[in-house]
Amino acid sequence: MNSKLEGLKDFIDNLSIIDTHEHFRYKGGTAGFEKGLELFSFLASSYAGADFNRAGLKAFSPSASSAEKWKEIEKVLPYVRSTTYFRSLFDGLKELYGIKASLERSNWLEYDKVIRERSCDRDWFHTVLKKTRIEKYLEDEYWTLEIPKRGEKDIPVLRINTFVMSALGEKDHNGHNSREFAGKQGIKIKNLDDYVNWTDRRIGEFKKAGAVALKNALAYDRSLYFAETTEKDAKRIFVKGETKASPQEKTALQDFMMHRIMELSIKHSLPVQVHTGIQHGGGRPLEWTRPLNLNNLFIKYEKARFDIFHAGYPFTESLIVLAKSQTNVYFNLCWMPIISDTKTEVLLNELLDCVPSNKIFWGGDCSRAEQAYGAAKYARQSLFRALSKRIEKNSATVEEAKFIAKNILYSNAKNFYRI
Ligand SMILES: [Zn+2]
Numbered sequence: 001m002n003s004k005l006e007g008l009k010d011f012i013d014n015l016s017i018i019d020t021h022e023h024f025r026y027k028g029g030t031a032g033f034e035k036g037l038e039l040f041s042f043l044a045s046s047y048a049g050a051d052f053n054r055a056g057l058k059a060f061s062p063s064a065s066s067a068e069k070w071k072e073i074e075k076v077l078p079y080v081r082s083t084t085y086f087r088s089l090f091d092g093l094k095e096l097y098g099i100k101a102s103l104e105r106s107n108w109l110e111y112d113k114v115i116r117e118r119s120c121d122r123d124w125f126h127t128v129l130k131k132t133r134i135e136k137y138l139e140d141e142y143w144t145l146e147i148p149k150r151g152e153k154d155i156p157v158l159r160i161n162t163f164v165m166s167a168l169g170e171k172d173h174n175g176h177n178s179r180e181f182a183g184k185q186g187i188k189i190k191n192l193d194d195y196v197n198w199t200d201r202r203i204g205e206f207k208k209a210g211a212v213a214l215k216n217a218l219a220y221d222r223s224l225y226f227a228e229t230t231e232k233d234a235k236r237i238f239v240k241g242e243t244k245a246s247p248q249e250k251t252a253l254q255d256f257m258m259h260r261i262m263e264l265s266i267k268h269s270l271p272v273q274v275h276t277g278i279q280h281g282g283g284r285p286l287e288w289t290r291p292l293n294l295n296n297l298f299i300k301y302e303k304a305r306f307d308i309f310h311a312g313y314p315f316t317e318s319l320i321v322l323a324k325s326q327t328n329v330y331f332n333l334c335w336m337p338i339i340s341d342t343k344t345e346v347l348l349n350e351l352l353d354c355v356p357s358n359k360i361f362w363g364g365d366c367s368r369a370e371q372a373y374g375a376a377k378y379a380r381q382s383l384f385r386a387l388s389k390r391i392e393k394n395s396a397t398v399e400e401a402k403f404i405a406k407n408i409l410y411s412n413a414k415n416f417y418r419i
Contacts, residue, residue, distance in 0.1 A: 004398050005388055012380045012387075012405045018413035019137035021273065021309065021363030023335040024154070027125045037119035039112035040069045047085040047338065050098040050280065055079045063296050070108050074144065083376070088338040092374025096128060128369035129153060132376045133161075135410075136419055138363070140215045141275075142174050145181050147209045155419065157213040157273060163199045164257045165221055167192070168242040168250065173220045178202070180256055189305065192238040203261075203268050212417040213307065214265055217275045224276065224293035229256040262301045271305035271416065273332070277313040278339060291319040298326045305365060307361060307416070311336040316347050324354045330416065331355055333408070334363030337378040338371075344378075348386035353397065357404045361413050383408065 026037075026045065040060070055076040055146045060069050080086050081102070090102040090117070097114040099107055118124045129137075139154040149157045149372045162176035169179045182189055182198045189195050196291045203214065218224060234256035245253070265272050291312040298306060309332045312319030323331040331351060337344045351360060362379050364372035383405050390396035396404070413419065 005391065008387065008391070008398055008401055008405075009384050011402050012384050012409075014133070015380070015406055015409045016133050016135045017362070017376060017409045018417075018419060019134050019363050019372070019376075020307065020332060020361045020413050020417070021140065021365050022137045022154075023140050023142060023365070023367050024137070024369065024372075025126070025141075025143060026368045031033055035119075037110060038066065038243060039118050040066070040073070042115050043073070043366075045367055047280070047366075048080065048083070048089045051080045051085050052076055054301055066112065070105075073108075074105060082094070084338055088341070088374040088378040089371060090374075092149050092377055094372060095197070096131070096370055096373055096375075107281075115318045125369045126152075129374055132369070132373045134372065134376070137372075138213065138273075140217075140416065142217065145176050145178065147205060150210060155417070156206060156209060156211040157215045158203060158211050158270075159215045160261050160333075161216070161218060161221055163202070164218060164254050167195050167238060167253050167257055168245060170250070191329055192235050195238070196257075199257070199261065200264055200267075203264050203270065207268050207270060209271065212419065213271045213273050215273045215275075216256070216258075219275050219289040220279060222251065223285075223288040224274070224290065226255045226258040226294075226297060227252070228251065228259065231256070231309065258297075259300075260296055262304055266301065267302045271307055273307045273309060275309050276319065277310040277315055278335075286314075290315050291322055298318060298329050300321065302328060304328060305416070306330060307332050309334050309363075310339075310343075312366075313339060313343065313347075316343075317350075320347075320351055320354050323351075323359055330359045330412075331363065332361040332363060333379070334361065335365035335375075337362075337382045338364075338375045341378050341382050344382040345385045345389075348382060349389060352386070352404065357407045358412055358415070360408045361416070362409055379409070 043052065052073065058072050060072065071208045090233050094102065099110055101107055103111060134153060136153050136155055138157050140157050140159055141148050142159050143262045145162065150156065161172040161174065162178040165172040166178045169177060179189055179195065187198050189198060229252040234253055237245050240249065268402050274294060277287060293307055305328050307330045308319055311333050313336055319331060323329045333344065364375040366372040366375055387396065387401040387405060391398060391401055
């Protein structure tokens with residue numbers, strides 16, 4: 001590597017990050033979630049765990065010993081070793097734990113021991129974030145409807161799924177029911193106006209608590225295409241109620257709520273983050289998750305700002321074109337560098353050809369800081385490789401490459417989310 005490229009690599013590796021998307025549910029000793037954490041539960045809660053399952057890992061019996069679990073893992077490990085989920089996780093863990101090799105027969109007990117030890121360390125979560133150079137992160141706490149207690153680096157976003165899905169008192173895919181929750185807060189919802197007002201109030205309360213965005217993860221509940229429903233129809237369906245409304249009417253009422261939430265996002269000046277593309281776990285039509293399903297919202301709500309997640313993968317090209325043609329549509333790489341580092345390198349160059357570099361973000365989308373460490377490592381690596389290619393073919397100078405890298409990892413999120 002020549003010294004110019006070495007300088008670029010060093011620059012990217014040392015950049016501070018404003019991370020647009022995490023779900024740090026497991027914050028180590030500080031939150032008390034980690035009791036009994038060991039290698040296998042750590043793996044099960046990671047994306048790599050999903051690859052082990054897809055490769056055919058047999059479910060552990062509740063009485064299985066660690067040695068028996070390892071035997072099962074070892075059967076599928078050779079097939080999983082090549083995936084980016086696995087490589088990014090263990091490339092990160094090797095560095096964090098000071099273990100020379102990736103997971104194998106000779107060191108699984110060593111990984112197991114370190115994971116158990118770290119789970120008791122109150123500061124470990126913060127130590128890892130510091131090592132990752134994460135200055136701030138946007139946190140989607142999908143596991144609760146409560147207003148989050150904030151730490152030093154986290155900034156909340158409000159997941160809006162239940163407000164769309166629960167007008168008739170049904171639960172969203174996270175098991176939340178905002179209508180029931182409103183009742184617990186002493187809010188009486190007698191009609192659709194009350195329900196919309198409650199949604200407005202909750203968005204205001206989250207904003208007051210520091211939230212900088214709404215998060216639409218509805219692709220886990222239904223299609224991202226939200227048709228227009230008249231107020232008259234929506235009110236009629238609301239009166240019919242959960243048992244009498246047909247599935248089509250329920251969808252129409254959800255559509256109505258999504259459009260009201262778009263208006264509220266403009267009213268409260270909060271951008272909307274949207275999950276598109278690949279989903280964690282199967283069982284849902286991939287068709288639901290196309291970024292193109294959102295096209296009518298992008299056009300109708302010109303004043304709203306959209307941060308579209310996961311590079312839209314595998315519908316990446318349509319998201320590139322949407323971000324290119326719509327001023328209010330931004331492109332988020334979150335999760336992508338640990339889904340496929342090869343694809344990330346390729347798409348970055350295509351993206352930079354088409355979309356101005358102030359419209360691109362990154363986030364980890366991880367449940368543990370250790371995973372985010374690997375995710376950030378892979379994001380930096382993919383950025384370096386993509387930008388080196390541009391320098392080699394004279395489509396960017398080293399200074400321009402540094403500017404782009406800093407925009408993607410730091411400045412864009414700071415400006416867009418007004419952090
Ligand atoms: Zn996520």
